[in-house]
Amino acid sequence: MRKPLIAANWKMNKTVGEAEAFLRDFIPLITEVEDTDIVIAPPFTALSAVSSLLKGSPIQLSAQNMFYEEKGAYTGEIAPGMLTDLCCTHVLLGHSERRQYFRETDEILNKKVKAARAHGLTAIFCIGESLGEREAGETFAVLQRELEEGLKAIGPEGIVIAYEPIWAIGTGKTATTGQVQEAHRFIREKLSALYGNEASSMRILYGGSVTPENIDALMECADVDGALVGGASLKPDSFARLVRFRR
Numbered sequence: 001m002r003k004p005l006i007a008a009n010w011k012m013n014k015t016v017g018e019a020e021a022f023l024r025d026f027i028p029l030i031t032e033v034e035d036t037d038i039v040i041a042p043p044f045t046a047l048s049a050v051s052s053l054l055k056g057s058p059i060q061l062s063a064q065n066m067f068y069e070e071k072g073a074y075t076g077e078i079a080p081g082m083l084t085d086l087c088c089t090h091v092l093l094g095h096s097e098r099r100q101y102f103r104e105t106d107e108i109l110n111k112k113v114k115a116a117r118a119h120g121l122t123a124i125f126c127i128g129e130s131l132g133e134r135e136a137g138e139t140f141a142v143l144q145r146e147l148e149e150g151l152k153a154i155g156p157e158g159i160v161i162a163y164e165p166i167w168a169i170g171t172g173k174t175a176t177t178g179q180v181q182e183a184h185r186f187i188r189e190k191l192s193a194l195y196g197n198e199a200s201s202m203r204i205l206y207g208g209s210v211t212p213e214n215i216d217a218l219m220e221c222a223d224v225d226g227a228l229v230g231g232a233s234l235k236p237d238s239f240a241r242l243v244r245f246r247r
């Protein structure tokens with residue numbers, strides 16, 4: 001059985017004070033949740049404060065990005081060891097905003113996933129096609145390339161896949177459950193080709209305009225094991241409803 005995982009990607013939102021206020025309201029709302037993993041990815045500047053507030057809670061901490069080198073002259077970058085030092089357990093890698101605006105390639109991402117694993121961080125590895133690619137019938141080819149290149153020479157442990165069709169991110173356009181299940185099925189097949197039986201225990205999250213209104217239907221899909229949520233994770237009551245999805 002794959003334990004569901006619901007992850008909040010706050011992107012470039014929330015000051016330290018705002019992050020603390022969120023947790024004060026959010027933690028009491030999820031005290032009875034046991035059968036779902038909850039991960040929050042605040043901006044770097046709030047990691048330390050959020051880490052302190054999460055001590056003793058089951059909520060796990062994620063960064064939204066990291067560099068692959070250990071240390072040195074890389075102005076503005078954050079090393080994997082700096083994240084584990086703050087008790088991060090997860091890191092988002094390959095988000096389409098990183099690929100698109102910051103030119104992160106499959107090759108760079110492969111180095112990042114390797115570095116994350118070397119430090120014991122679980123990589124939430126994001127893949128997904130653009131609208132143009134979908135319309136050109138290239139969805140599966142894109143997913144296959146991103147998986148094969150990004151995960152080259154990396155084992156299945158500590159890898160969570162997030163399928164995020166770029167056209168559904170922040171647009172209010174959720175993929176239909178049919179489109180989601182079709183893509184997740186395909187990803188599971190490719191993971192089986194890479195990892196054999198171990199693929200059946202790997203979690204595949206869906207991301208892209210997930211809301212309290214559509215979470216239950218998405219979680220009904222056989223190969224959807226959770227969600228990576230941007231906009232709807234910014235408010236405590238909305239994120240709590242996502243974590244308490246009903247199947």
Ligand code: PGA
Pocket residue numbers: 009164168169170171207208209210228229230231232
């Ligand atoms: P969204 O973002 O939920 O605001 O669409 C999802 C993501 O980019 O991870």
